[in-house]
Amino acid sequence: MSKNIVKPSILSGFMELIPSEQILFNQMLDTIRENYERFGFLPIDTPVIEKAEVLLAKGGGETEKQIYRFEKGNTELALRFDLTVPLARYVAQHFSELTFPFRRYHIGKVYRGERSQKGRFREFYQCDIDIIGNETLDIINDAEIPSIIYSTFKDLGFNSFTIKINNRKVLKGFFKWLGIEDSTEVLRTIDKLDKIGLDKVKLELEEQNLDKGTIDKIVEFIQIKGSNEEKLHSLKSLGIENGIFKEGLEELTSVNHYVKAFGVPENNYSIDLTIARGLDYYTGTVYETFLDDYPDIGSICSGGRYDDLAGFYTRQKLPGVGISIGLTRLFYQLNEAELIKAKDNSLIKVIIIPMEDCLDEAIETASVLRNKGINTQIYLEKGKMGKKFGFADKLDISYSIIIGPDEIKKSKYALRNMKTGEQNLLSMEELLTSLK
Amino acid sequence: MSKNIVKPSILSGFMELIPSEQILFNQMLDTIRENYERFGFLPIDTPVIEKAEVLLAKGGGETEKQIYRFEKGNTELALRFDLTVPLARYVAQHFSELTFPFRRYHIGKVYRGERSQKGRFREFYQCDIDIIGNETLDIINDAEIPSIIYSTFKDLGFNSFTIKINNRKVLKGFFKWLGIEDSTEVLRTIDKLDKIGLDKVKLELEEQNLDKGTIDKIVEFIQIKGSNEEKLHSLKSLGIENGIFKEGLEELTSVNHYVKAFGVPENNYSIDLTIARGLDYYTGTVYETFLDDYPDIGSICSGGRYDDLAGFYTRQKLPGVGISIGLTRLFYQLNEAELIKAKDNSLIKVIIIPMEDCLDEAIETASVLRNKGINTQIYLEKGKMGKKFGFADKLDISYSIIIGPDEIKKSKYALRNMKTGEQNLLSMEELLTSLK
Numbered sequence: 001m002s003k004n005i006v007k008p009s010i011l012s013g014f015m016e017l018i019p020s021e022q023i024l025f026n027q028m029l030d031t032i033r034e035n036y037e038r039f040g041f042l043p044i045d046t047p048v049i050e051k052a053e054v055l056l057a058k059g060g061g062e063t064e065k066q067i068y069r070f071e072k073g074n075t076e077l078a079l080r081f082d083l084t085v086p087l088a089r090y091v092a093q094h095f096s097e098l099t100f101p102f103r104r105y106h107i108g109k110v111y112r113g114e115r116s117q118k119g120r121f122r123e124f125y126q127c128d129i130d131i132i133g134n135e136t137l138d139i140i141n142d143a144e145i146p147s148i149i150y151s152t153f154k155d156l157g158f159n160s161f162t163i164k165i166n167n168r169k170v171l172k173g174f175f176k177w178l179g180i181e182d183s184t185e186v187l188r189t190i191d192k193l194d195k196i197g198l199d200k201v202k203l204e205l206e207e208q209n210l211d212k213g214t215i216d217k218i219v220e221f222i223q224i225k226g227s228n229e230e231k232l233h234s235l236k237s238l239g240i241e242n243g244i245f246k247e248g249l250e251e252l253t254s255v256n257h258y259v260k261a262f263g264v265p266e267n268n269y270s271i272d273l274t275i276a277r278g279l280d281y282y283t284g285t286v287y288e289t290f291l292d293d294y295p296d297i298g299s300i301c302s303g304g305r306y307d308d309l310a311g312f313y314t315r316q317k318l319p320g321v322g323i324s325i326g327l328t329r330l331f332y333q334l335n336e337a338e339l340i341k342a343k344d345n346s347l348i349k350v351i352i353i354p355m356e357d358c359l360d361e362a363i364e365t366a367s368v369l370r371n372k373g374i375n376t377q378i379y380l381e382k383g384k385m386g387k388k389f390g391f392a393d394k395l396d397i398s399y400s401i402i403i404g405p406d407e408i409k410k411s412k413y414a415l416r417n418m419k420t421g422e423q424n425l426l427s428m429e430e431l432l433t434s435l436k
Numbered sequence: 437m438s439k440n441i442v443k444p445s446i447l448s449g450f451m452e453l454i455p456s457e458q459i460l461f462n463q464m465l466d467t468i469r470e471n472y473e474r475f476g477f478l479p480i481d482t483p484v485i486e487k488a489e490v491l492l493a494k495g496g497g498e499t500e501k502q503i504y505r506f507e508k509g510n511t512e513l514a515l516r517f518d519l520t521v522p523l524a525r526y527v528a529q530h531f532s533e534l535t536f537p538f539r540r541y542h543i544g545k546v547y548r549g550e551r552s553q554k555g556r557f558r559e560f561y562q563c564d565i566d567i568i569g570n571e572t573l574d575i576i577n578d579a580e581i582p583s584i585i586y587s588t589f590k591d592l593g594f595n596s597f598t599i600k601i602n603n604r605k606v607l608k609g610f611f612k613w614l615g616i617e618d619s620t621e622v623l624r625t626i627d628k629l630d631k632i633g634l635d636k637v638k639l640e641l642e643e644q645n646l647d648k649g650t651i652d653k654i655v656e657f658i659q660i661k662g663s664n665e666e667k668l669h670s671l672k673s674l675g676i677e678n679g680i681f682k683e684g685l686e687e688l689t690s691v692n693h694y695v696k697a698f699g700v701p702e703n704n705y706s707i708d709l710t711i712a713r714g715l716d717y718y719t720g721t722v723y724e725t726f727l728d729d730y731p732d733i734g735s736i737c738s739g740g741r742y743d744d745l746a747g748f749y750t751r752q753k754l755p756g757v758g759i760s761i762g763l764t765r766l767f768y769q770l771n772e773a774e775l776i777k778a779k780d781n782s783l784i785k786v787i788i789i790p791m792e793d794c795l796d797e798a799i800e801t802a803s804v805l806r807n808k809g810i811n812t813q814i815y816l817e818k819g820k821m822g823k824k825f826g827f828a829d830k831l832d833i834s835y836s837i838i839i840g841p842d843e844i845k846k847s848k849y850a851l852r853n854m855k856t857g858e859q860n861l862l863s864m865e866e867l868l869t870s871l872k
Contacts, residue, residue, distance in 0.1 A: 006493040008529035008749040010483055011511070016526070018533045019478035019540065026479055038806050040784045040813025042455035042831075043462055047446055047559055048484065048545060049504070057442040068485070068513075070506030072549050075447070077504075090452070093444035097454045099830040101817060104455065109484060113508050123483050133817070140795065140816045151806065261796050263803040313444040348476045359576065360697050367699045370474050370587065377476025380576045381537060381569070394535040395478075 013114075013122035015328050020396065023347055024340050025331050028156060029107060032127045032325060035152040036105035039144070041129050044104045046086040048111075052076035055085055057312035066112040079111040083128045083324070084309075091132055092313035100134035101141070107327075119336075121328050130322030132309055137319045139251050142285040142305055143258030145323055149289055149301050150264045152325075160292035161300070163264070164272035167252040167285050168304070170235065171276060173245020174221060177238075178214050186210075187276040190222050194274070194295070198223075222274050228256050231271045248284070255285055283307040287323060297333045301325045346396040350415075350435060352378045353388045355404035362403045365413065368428065374435050392418055399435065449550075449558035451764050456832070459783055460776050461767050464592060465543065468563045468761060471588040472541035475580070477565050480540045482522040484547075488512035491521055493748035502548040515547040519564045519760070520745075527568055528749035536570035537577070543763075555772075557764050566758030568745055573755045575687050578721040578741055579694030581759055585725055585737050586700045588761075596728035597736070599700070600708035603688040604718050604740070606671065607709070609681020610657060613674075614650050622646075623712040626658050630710070630731070634659075658710050664692050667707045684720070691721055719743040723759060733769045737761045782832040786851075786871060788814045789824045791840035798839045801849065804864065810871050828854055835871065 010016055017025055052069055055078045068079040080086050083106045091102065107127045114120060129148065131141045146163045153161050175183035189204045196204075198219070205215045224234045232253050240246075252271065259269055277286040284305035291297055303323030310318050334340045350369065354362035362378050369376040377397070379388045392400050402414040413431045416423040426434060446452055453461055488505055491514045504515040516522050519542045527538065543563045550556060565584065567577045582599045589597050611619040625640045632640075634655070641651045660670045668689050676682075688707065695705055713722040720741035727733055739759030746754050770776045786805065790798035798814050805812040813833070815824045828836050838850040849867045852859040862870060 005750065006490055006748055008490065008525045008746075009487070010490075010525075010529075011485065011487060011513070014483040014485070016482060017480070018530055019480060022479045022481060025481075037783050038809065038811050040787070040811060042783060043458045044453070044455060045458060045461075046452055047450040049447065049450070049547070049559065051445070051447060054442055054444065054446075068506070068508060070504070072504060077447070089444045089446075093446075094454055099827060103813070111485070123485065136817070138816050138818060144814070144816070147803070258795075258799065261799045263800075310444075312442055314441065347473050347478060351476070359694075363694065363697045364699075367583070373474065375474050375476060377539070378580075380574050380580070381572070382574065391535060 011122070013116040013120065015121055015123070015332065020346075021335070025327075028331060028340075029125070029127070029327060031155045032152055032327070033105070033107060035148060035155055036127075036129050038151070039103075039129075039148050041103045041105040044087075044090060044106050045108065046080070046083075046090055046106070048079055048109065049077050050080060050086065050089070052078040054089055054313075055080060058085070063112070066114045068111050068113050081112050082110050083108060083126050084130075084322075087128070087130060087132075088310035088318075089313055091318060092310040092316070095314065095316060100132065101137060102132040103129070104132075105129045119329060119332055121332070124326060124328035127325040127327050128322060130309075130320050132318050132320040135317050135319075137321065139254050139285075140258055142251070142321050143255045144262055145285075145287060145303065145321060146259050146264050146269050147262035149287070149323060150268055153289070153301070158291065161268060162290050162292055163269040163301075164275050164288045164290065165252070165255060165259070165269060165285065166272055166275040167248040167255075168276070168282050169244050169248025169284055170252055170273070171248075173240060173242050173248055174238075176242050176244060177240045178217060180210075180214070186218065190218065190274050191276045193222060224273055228266070228269075228271045231273070232256060235273075251284055277302060277304055281306055285321065294333075294337060294339070297330075297337070300330050346398065347375055348377050348395060348397045349375045350377075350399040350401060351392045351395075351397045352376065352401045352403060353385070353392070354378070355385070355402065358403045358405065358408060361408050365401065365403060369432075369435065372432060372436075374432075401431070447558070449552040449556065451557055451559070451768065456782075457771070461763075464767060464776075465561070465563070465763060467591045468588055468763070469541070469543060471584060471591055472563070472565050474587070475539075475565075475584050477539045477541040480523075480526060480542050481544065482516070482519075482526055482542070484515055484545065485513050486516060486522065486525070488514040490525055490749075491516060494521070499548070502550045504547050504549050517548050518546050519544060519562050520566075520758075523564070523566060523568075524746035524754075525749055527754060528746040528752070531750065531752060536568065537573060538568045539565070540568075541565045555765060555768055557768070560762060560764035563761040563763050564758060566745075566756050568754050568756040571753050571755075573757065575690050575721075576694055578687070578757050579691045580698055581721075581723060581739065581757060582695050582700050582705050583698035585723070585759060586704055589725070589737070594727065597704060598726050598728055599705040599737075600711050600724045600726065601688070601691060601695070601705060602708055602711040602722050603684040603691075603720055604712070604722060605680050605684025605720055606688055607684075607712060609676060609678050609684055610674075612678055612680060613676045614653060616646075616650070622654065626654065626710050627712045629658060660709055664702070664705075664707045667709070668692060671709075687720055713738060713740055717742055721757065730769075730773060730775070733766075733773070736766050782834065783811055784813050784831060784833045785811045786813075786835040786837060787828045787831075787833045788812065788837045788839060789821070789828070790814070791821070791838065794839045794841065794844060797844050801837065801839060805868075805871065808868060808872075810868075837867070 063081055067081050070077055109123055110126050111123055113122055149163050185208050189201055193201055224231050235249055275286055275288050282304035286304035287302055288299040289301040301323055305321040307319050308317055309320045352362045352366050366376045366378045398418055400416045400418055407414055412425045415426050415431055499517055503517050506513055545559055546562050547559055549558055585599050621644050625637055629637055660667050671685055711722055711724050718740035722740035723738055724735040725737040737759055741757040743755050744753055745756045788798045788802050802812045802814045834854055836852045836854055843850055848861045851862050851867055851870055
């Protein structure tokens with residue numbers, strides 16, 4: 001029968017891994033999930049497809065153009081493009097069934113049909129946590145978030161990273177004091193300080209028709225240096241008296257105090273007055289996280305505090321604070337930089353290789369190991385021993401057990417360490433001890 | 437600011453759970469994954485969106501109508517409707533990077549826009565395993581599959597279930613012997629024996645213009661009774677000499693022998709000659725699994741052997757055997773029948789409740805517990821103690837620790853069992869022992 005063959009391929013901008021990579025990806029995902037659960041977050045899962053009118057309630061902006069939309073029957077549908085909008089809808093919809101403050105984590109795929117380019121994905125995993133209050137949410141929550149980021153990235157195997165913290169109210173109050181009503185453009189400029197340098201920042205500010213005195217004050221502000229305490233002190237000595245600035249400074253001071261109490265080392269977090277984040281969403285504390293040795297990767301974990309999560313779906317006031325890890329992009333970049341460390345390259349602990357006519361005993365042995373929770377494969381195909389060992393090698397399996405007539409006669413198991421080549425003849429009890 | 441409120445709701449046919457249910461769902465998913473890994477299966481993950489021409493290479497059939505399709509730019513896209521077609525494409529595409537026999541598991545969401553009805557979902561999780569051979573795959577693999585089903589459902593907390601096994605070659609050979617060339621209709625009828633009963637099966641067979649002698653032989657065949665050995669013996673004594681029947685019978689005999697070796701109790705599996713499964717895909721062994729006390733739920737885990745996985749994408753011959761658990765539907769039905777048992781209703785082991793001005797000590801205590809891997813929440817909001825305990829109760833948290841000035845003075849921790857109300861004043865060491 002001759003058939004037409006369709007070339008097997010996937011769309012550009014989608015990540016697909018071979019199993020040895022997928023194991024690493026899943027280990028990272030599991031580590032993130034474990035950390036989120038360790039800090040008391042509960043899981044939710046929402047549909048990938050929702051009504052377009054619900055997902056796009058906010059409307060407008062760059063995001064809308066990137067959304068996958070389509071019709072089915074007479075309904076306009078859309079694929080979720082983040083996990084925050086579904087969270088807002090979820091909390092509004094299930095409000096009476098939830099307990100507040102509501103700590104939820106959500107790990108899932110989201111979709112953005114943006115222009116395809118290296119390191120950008122149209123389907124990617126987000127790993128989000130948010131703490132949602134009913135009417136109010138204590139500022140201490142903002143100080144716990146960095147300890148979750150710290151714990152997570154430590155467990156992912158990183159040491160040199162910095163969680164940068166700022167407060168949007170401090171920025172807003174500062175610009176109000178300068179008489180700048182719409183600070184959108186200025187914020188966008190100072191956010192680029194690390195990328196474009198101070199001279200270009202000054203130039204851009206001049207192009208925004210700011211006078212020299214104002215620009216000097218902005219430059220002085222974004223160059224505030226020293227320890228976190230010193231930075232807070234410098235902010236205080238600016239003598240800005242408006243309410244929003246004072247509120248922001250008080251929050252930042254409180255967060256700084258408790259971040260320490262939560263055990264984040266001074267090395268791993270820093271107040272950074274140039275961090276602004278998304279311009280219309282966050283209202284207080286904001287976070288970005290950078291790998292010290294790989295600043296080009298950009299922020300690997302970001303988020304912040306918002307006044308009102310679900311204003312498009314409910315009149316209930318729901319303030320919150322949260323962060324997101326874009327795991328697909330992070331994995332891609334770490335992989336490119338050869339920074340990914342495996343706990344184990346294979347999920348299979350041991351492979352049982354039966355010699356001819358020893359299959360029943362091999363199966364029996366596998367059952368014992370599996371009942372003890374040891375990931376075990378049996379090589380079930382016929383063939384030469386060399387081919388069987390080759391299989392174990394290719395899959396990076398740590399141990400093999402050969403079952404032949406000799407071993408069966410002696411009730412012993414020939415355990416071979418596939419990395420070192422060391423081989424020992426063991427009793428079942430010794431075998432279990434070795435493999436645990 | 438007055439805004440329009442969009443009613444928060446999801447599409448019909450989509451499942452969304454509150455966190456206490458989601459925890460149970462995730463526990464089931466984790467149990468399935470652990471079992472798949474314990475039997476040596478490796479993870480893969482494929483895009484939810486693929487090129488329509490690739491996903492629909494096979495074309496035709498009921499499925500095609502149910503597929504979510506749309507255009508983006510000039511490309512026809514579709515959402516995956518199962519995990520088997522993506523597996524076929526994956527194996528063909530990554531052939532040279534994979535090691536055969538290739539054991540993969542895949543747990544993910546699939547999409548079918550079928551007519552919405554109770555217990556049917558348009559987005560649902562499938563949990564699949566398959567073993568794919570390069571050119572050949574030993575029949576012993578078919579015998580290992582039931583042991584994976586057995587282990588998985590035992591671990592999910594079930595005892596009374598039956599894995600029903602049949603072989604399509606036995607059916608094909610039997611119908612060939614009867615002179616029935618196209619057995620599609622007959623198979624569809626006998627597949628319904630459990631649902632419609634023997635009399636209606638006979639009636640339907642008469643409507644298919646089969647003569648009485650033939651119908652009698654079919655009825656005799658599907659009523660073959662006894663132990664698995666007795667059934668095999670009865671099949672043998674039919675004296676059918678065609679190659680396909682003999683091959684099927686040999687396979688079924690071999691599978692029956694090794695299923696026992698793999699440790700599946702006789703109570704939990706049974707040869708059932710009425711099991712046929714999807715008509716154009718499976719070519720050898722087929723499986724269905726039923727809860728003995730809830731036959732109405734239908735098969736909770738099904739699958740089988742196929743000659744050629746990826747004929748639409750490669751000329752490489754890739755035989756395989758696999759099964760699938762439709763977890764969303766299964767969860768829904770178990771939940772409806774109140775059959776779901778929780779290991780733990782909450783993921784949070786302990787909540788720390790600080791009295792006024794004891795926040796620093798509460799945070800410190802939480803850090804110690806979290807570093808020991810204990811899922812810990814701190815109640816961070818201000819308020820009365822009653823409200824704080826109420827929060828712990830609502831979330832079903834097992835333990836609370838009260839931190840007040842007295843406890844701090846004595847360096848002790850007041851651990852309260854939230855179920856029994858028992859309270860003890862413990863040192864940190866005793867606390868850790870109690871919570872482990």
